[in-house]
Each structure stands twice: as structure tokens, then as C-alpha cells.
Amino acid sequence: MTGQGPAASPRRARRSDAQRNEQRLLEAAAAVFVASGVDAPIREIAAEAGVGLGTIYRHFPTRTDLVVAVYGHQVEACAAAGPRLLAEAASPLDALLAWVDRFVDFLITKHGLADALGSDDTGFRQLHAYFLERLVPVCAELLEATERAGQTTPGVDAYELMRGIGNLCIGHESDTRYDPRHMVGLLIRGLRGTAAAPTANP
Amino acid sequence: MTGQGPAASPRRARRSDAQRNEQRLLEAAAAVFVASGVDAPIREIAAEAGVGLGTIYRHFPTRTDLVVAVYGHQVEACAAAGPRLLAEAASPLDALLAWVDRFVDFLITKHGLADALGSDDTGFRQLHAYFLERLVPVCAELLEATERAGQTTPGVDAYELMRGIGNLCIGHESDTRYDPRHMVGLLIRGLRGTAAAPTANP
DNA sequence: GACGATCCGGAACCTTGTTCCGTATCGTCT
DNA sequence: AGACGATACGGAACAAGGTTCCGGATCGTC
Structure with a gap:
């Protein structure tokens, strides 16, 4: 047990742009959920966040992950x-x-x-x-x-x-x-x- | 009262193939509903009945029509x-x-x-x-x-x-x-x- | 400044719904 | 029987949404 990271030992911390995007996605999702419901098209959330589709799927593989996050x-x-x-x-x-x-x-x-x-x-x-x-x-x-x-x-x-x-x-x-x-x-x-x-x- | 048609006076009766297809669709829909639920893809019902997509939409414009018929x-x-x-x-x-x-x-x-x-x-x-x-x-x-x-x-x-x-x-x-x-x-x-x-x- | 790990964007593909029109078939009239 | 117009058929084509994938940009470190 070297105990160097917050958890096991991801050799590197998350990149700053990744953190930023996750934050943006959270805010965008919250806004879109209110406007169009939790079943809103993924594309709509991605657009609201100004992010690509790949990005949203990487951060929140399933819709559940997004809803739970929000x-x-x-x-x-x-x-x-x-x-x-x-x-x-x-x-x-x-x-x-x-x-x-x-x-x-x-x-x-x-x-x-x-x-x-x-x-x-x-x-x-x-x-x-x-x-x-x-x-x-x-x-x-x-x-x-x-x-x-x-x-x-x-x-x-x-x-x-x-x-x-x-x-x-x-x-x-x-x-x-x-x-x-x-x-x-x-x-x-x-x-x-x-x-x-x-x-x-x- | 001339009493020639079943209803008002569609100058011609429905074509026999149309009647046959409606019957087939009804049977196919019943089978598919049981197998895959009432939300089964339209294509599945069309395939089961051996008819084209246009045909199913002509006979049953909405899914409701089909479900009600069944x-x-x-x-x-x-x-x-x-x-x-x-x-x-x-x-x-x-x-x-x-x-x-x-x-x-x-x-x-x-x-x-x-x-x-x-x-x-x-x-x-x-x-x-x-x-x-x-x-x-x-x-x-x-x-x-x-x-x-x-x-x-x-x-x-x-x-x-x-x-x-x-x-x-x-x-x-x-x-x-x-x-x-x-x-x-x-x-x-x-x-x-x-x-x-x-x-x-x- | 360079280099590898990470992350991003969006093109591409799949499924399902729906519309539309060229073509085949049917029924009737001659 | 043959022809002709009305009907009906089939499926291509388009739209919408979900999901995958990979070339390329960006970040962090050496």
C-alpha cells in the first residue's frame, strides 16, 4: 500500500479539460432536463454543453449516470x-x-x-x-x-x-x-x- | 331505397386483395403483439403478414387502429x-x-x-x-x-x-x-x- | 521543446417511424 | 377476351434518436 492517490493509484490525475467538460455537461443536462425532460435527446445535451457526442458518452456512459449525477x-x-x-x-x-x-x-x-x-x-x-x-x-x-x-x-x-x-x-x-x-x-x-x-x- | 351497398354508396366495393391483406394483418398483429408486445416494430408486423409497409399504414394509419382492431x-x-x-x-x-x-x-x-x-x-x-x-x-x-x-x-x-x-x-x-x-x-x-x-x- | 497519455469531436452506422410514388392488380365495361 | 381506370401494393427514401469508433487535438510531464 503506497497510498499515493485518492483511490488505488491512477498513475495520473484527470486532465483539466476533462473536469471542465464534466462540469459543463452537468449544468447542460440540468438545464435540458428541466426544459425537455429526462428523456431529452443526448444530442441536445451535448449541443447545450458545446461538446461532442463522444464526450458525453465517455463521461456518462448511460443516461442513468447523467440523471443520477444531476x-x-x-x-x-x-x-x-x-x-x-x-x-x-x-x-x-x-x-x-x-x-x-x-x-x-x-x-x-x-x-x-x-x-x-x-x-x-x-x-x-x-x-x-x-x-x-x-x-x-x-x-x-x-x-x-x-x-x-x-x-x-x-x-x-x-x-x-x-x-x-x-x-x-x-x-x-x-x-x-x-x-x-x-x-x-x-x-x-x-x-x-x-x-x-x-x-x-x- | 336501392339498398345495394352495405353503407351509403361507395361506387365500388373494396378490392378482394385489400380484404385479404387486412385479415392477414390482423392475424399477424395478434401474433406479434403476443410475442413482442403491442409496441413491436411496425416492420415486424408487416413482415409477419408478408405485406409492405405502405399496406399496413393504409389499412391501419396509427398503431391505435391496429391495437383496437385486435x-x-x-x-x-x-x-x-x-x-x-x-x-x-x-x-x-x-x-x-x-x-x-x-x-x-x-x-x-x-x-x-x-x-x-x-x-x-x-x-x-x-x-x-x-x-x-x-x-x-x-x-x-x-x-x-x-x-x-x-x-x-x-x-x-x-x-x-x-x-x-x-x-x-x-x-x-x-x-x-x-x-x-x-x-x-x-x-x-x-x-x-x-x-x-x-x-x-x- | 518534445513526447506519450488522455481526451475530444463528429462522422458513420443501426433501429424504428412515416411518407410517397411508380407499378401491379382488380373489377368492370365493351 | 381485351382494355381501361380505379385501387391497392411494395419498398425506397427520409427523419430522428442511440451508440460506436477512431483520427487528431490537447494536456501534463520530462
């Missing part, structure tokens, strides 16, 4: 919010509700993200996987807490719940008659099911 | 089942449950159909519209009945419910961990909400 910290923040809410909220159910709200907000706020997660196109499969792998454990924790508190019917799988919520958020743009929040609200209400609130009940 | 009668049957169930089932809620079951079965049975309905690709927009226009009224009728019977919380929009159910069915293939029926079940349970069953309850 929105990754928000996903992480969402993941981190789970335990925090559980600690701070009045009850596990309140925590779950708040967390789901936050997740839904994130999805429907990012142009085309929900649709992308729902689609099974090549290049979105990995994105799908990333989201689920990152957030399902958090959701599971919240769910277990609500179950233990008797606020939720047991036996609901966190993975399925996350997929369900994500799916419900699909297509909210391009359809003003459909508000995902209504259906997510219904879904969550179904989660409470017959496990009536242990407290008040007229 | 699955239309099943959609109609589903639409027709609504009133019948309402008349036959023990309660409006039973009717609604049975009808939703039937709809979900239909969606997850047809390779890629749910995904297609969820996507907002050009050429699937119309399919989406067709399904909703045909089935939302039926769902609305069932929903009103359950509401009147006090088996369902009022204020839920049939259109949103149908979209929600459809969305929940997306991506069930290519993901063995996700069973749409579970989430649809939850959604429907949320529909019943706090409107406790007016009858028996252990």
Missing part, C-alpha cells in the same frame, strides 16, 4: 429524510405520510422523471434500479414502524409500495385531469386499511 | 360487463371489485399493453384516449352506485381512478417482485376508506 443528491436527501422524519414526527404514520409526500413531490417536479422510471426502455432500467435500491430500505423502515404501531396493516411489501407510488405519478403532465396525489392518497389510505386508528374514532 | 372487442366486453355486474352482483361494491379485477386481468395479460397506455409516446396517446373514453363512463357508473350504497367514500373521480389502476399495472412484466394486483387491492381498499361497511363486521 438528481442524485436529491435522492440521497430523500433517503436521509426517512429516519429523520421517523424521529421527529408525532407518529410513525405521520412520518410515512410526510415522506411519501416528499417522494411524490420530487417525482412530479422533475419533468418526465416518473415516466422514465415507469418505462422499461433500455437506459432507464438502471435508473429504475437505482431509485428502488436507494429508497426501498428507507420505505421499509417507515413501514415497519407504522406496522409495529398498529397504524398500518401488516404484509405490505415496501418494494411493491414504492413501485406503486412511482407508477401512480406517471403521466401527470400532459393530463391536467389526473393528479397523482389523489391516487397516492387513496393508496396510502388503503394501507391503513382496517387497522383503525388506535386513538380517536367517532 | 383487442377492441375485449374492451367492449369489459365495458359491457359493468352494467351486467351491477345488476347481478350481491352489492355495488362486489360489482366494482369484480369489474376492476377483470380490467386488471385484461391489462396484465396483454404483453406491454399497460406500459403502452402509460407511455405518452405519439401513437399511443390515441390508444390511451380510446381506453379511457370507453371505460371511464362504466367505471363512473359503478362508482356512483357504490357511493350511493355508502360502500365508498364520495368525491373520487372515475377518470383518475381508471388512470391510477392502469398506471399500477405498468411494468409487471420484467419485474417478478411487483404484482399490480396487490397495489390495486390497496387502492380499492383506500376507496372504501372510512366508509365502514354498513352491514356485517366481526
Whole structure:
């Protein structure tokens, strides 16, 4: 172990133009995602960044890499919010509700993200996987807490719940008659099911 | 009334080869839809039918036309089942449950159909519209009945419910961990909400 | 200043959708 | 039967987007 580099030992540091381009691509991607959605043509992002196609593919081999680079910290923040809410909220159910709200907000706020997660196109499969792998454990924790508190019917799988919520958020743009929040609200209400609130009940 | 043609008076009947080709296309499309999903390349269907690209576009200008031609009668049957169930089932809620079951079965049975309905690709927009226009009224009728019977919380929009159910069915293939029926079940349970069953309850 | 490692740009190729038109076929009329 | 106009056919051609690849420019170091 010579311990000379940040990691193993890339004999040379990254070239400065490479760093610059990565930065430009990140900014361009963020802008294009907002303008045209996360499924915008790669060429459009390359053009916005003033960079060739080869460059974008070298820095971000898959679309997922780009999306994660742009929105990754928000996903992480969402993941981190789970335990925090559980600690701070009045009850596990309140925590779950708040967390789901936050997740839904994130999805429907990012142009085309929900649709992308729902689609099974090549290049979105990995994105799908990333989201689920990152957030399902958090959701599971919240769910277990609500179950233990008797606020939720047991036996609901966190993975399925996350997929369900994500799916419900699909297509909210391009359809003003459909508000995902209504259906997510219904879904969550179904989660409470017959496990009536242990407290008040007229 | 001369009563010579089937309709108004296309001065000539359709050519026999045209009829033959339409038939072939229908059969080919059905086969390809099963094998490769409703989003299979047009060329694949043309090849399967042994016709040129121009021919398929002439007979079925949009993908929707083809899908409706293949699955239309099943959609109609589903639409027709609504009133019948309402008349036959023990309660409006039973009717609604049975009808939703039937709809979900239909969606997850047809390779890629749910995904297609969820996507907002050009050429699937119309399919989406067709399904909703045909089935939302039926769902609305069932929903009103359950509401009147006090088996369902009022204020839920049939259109949103149908979209929600459809969305929940997306991506069930290519993901063995996700069973749409579970989430649809939850959604429907949320529909019943706090409107406790007016009858028996252990 | 030179030289090798790195990185860049975009031409080129693939897949799929869609249009268009020269040509073949059909049905009818003589 | 033969001819002729209406129909229908086939597939070339064009567009859009994804992905690969490599000659050449640039960077960092010696």
C-alpha cells in the first residue's frame, strides 16, 4: 500500500479539460432536463454543453449516470429524510405520510422523471434500479414502524409500495385531469386499511 | 331505397386483395403483439403478414387502429360487463371489485399493453384516449352506485381512478417482485376508506 | 521543446417511424 | 377476351434518436 492517490493509484490525475467538460455537461443536462425532460435527446445535451457526442458518452456512459449525477443528491436527501422524519414526527404514520409526500413531490417536479422510471426502455432500467435500491430500505423502515404501531396493516411489501407510488405519478403532465396525489392518497389510505386508528374514532 | 351497398354508396366495393391483406394483418398483429408486445416494430408486423409497409399504414394509419382492431372487442366486453355486474352482483361494491379485477386481468395479460397506455409516446396517446373514453363512463357508473350504497367514500373521480389502476399495472412484466394486483387491492381498499361497511363486521 | 497519455469531436452506422410514388392488380365495361 | 381506370401494393427514401469508433487535438510531464 503506497497510498499515493485518492483511490488505488491512477498513475495520473484527470486532465483539466476533462473536469471542465464534466462540469459543463452537468449544468447542460440540468438545464435540458428541466426544459425537455429526462428523456431529452443526448444530442441536445451535448449541443447545450458545446461538446461532442463522444464526450458525453465517455463521461456518462448511460443516461442513468447523467440523471443520477444531476438528481442524485436529491435522492440521497430523500433517503436521509426517512429516519429523520421517523424521529421527529408525532407518529410513525405521520412520518410515512410526510415522506411519501416528499417522494411524490420530487417525482412530479422533475419533468418526465416518473415516466422514465415507469418505462422499461433500455437506459432507464438502471435508473429504475437505482431509485428502488436507494429508497426501498428507507420505505421499509417507515413501514415497519407504522406496522409495529398498529397504524398500518401488516404484509405490505415496501418494494411493491414504492413501485406503486412511482407508477401512480406517471403521466401527470400532459393530463391536467389526473393528479397523482389523489391516487397516492387513496393508496396510502388503503394501507391503513382496517387497522383503525388506535386513538380517536367517532 | 336501392339498398345495394352495405353503407351509403361507395361506387365500388373494396378490392378482394385489400380484404385479404387486412385479415392477414390482423392475424399477424395478434401474433406479434403476443410475442413482442403491442409496441413491436411496425416492420415486424408487416413482415409477419408478408405485406409492405405502405399496406399496413393504409389499412391501419396509427398503431391505435391496429391495437383496437385486435383487442377492441375485449374492451367492449369489459365495458359491457359493468352494467351486467351491477345488476347481478350481491352489492355495488362486489360489482366494482369484480369489474376492476377483470380490467386488471385484461391489462396484465396483454404483453406491454399497460406500459403502452402509460407511455405518452405519439401513437399511443390515441390508444390511451380510446381506453379511457370507453371505460371511464362504466367505471363512473359503478362508482356512483357504490357511493350511493355508502360502500365508498364520495368525491373520487372515475377518470383518475381508471388512470391510477392502469398506471399500477405498468411494468409487471420484467419485474417478478411487483404484482399490480396487490397495489390495486390497496387502492380499492383506500376507496372504501372510512366508509365502514354498513352491514356485517366481526 | 518534445513526447506519450488522455481526451475530444463528429462522422458513420443501426433501429424504428412515416411518407410517397411508380407499378401491379382488380373489377368492370365493351 | 381485351382494355381501361380505379385501387391497392411494395419498398425506397427520409427523419430522428442511440451508440460506436477512431483520427487528431490537447494536456501534463520530462
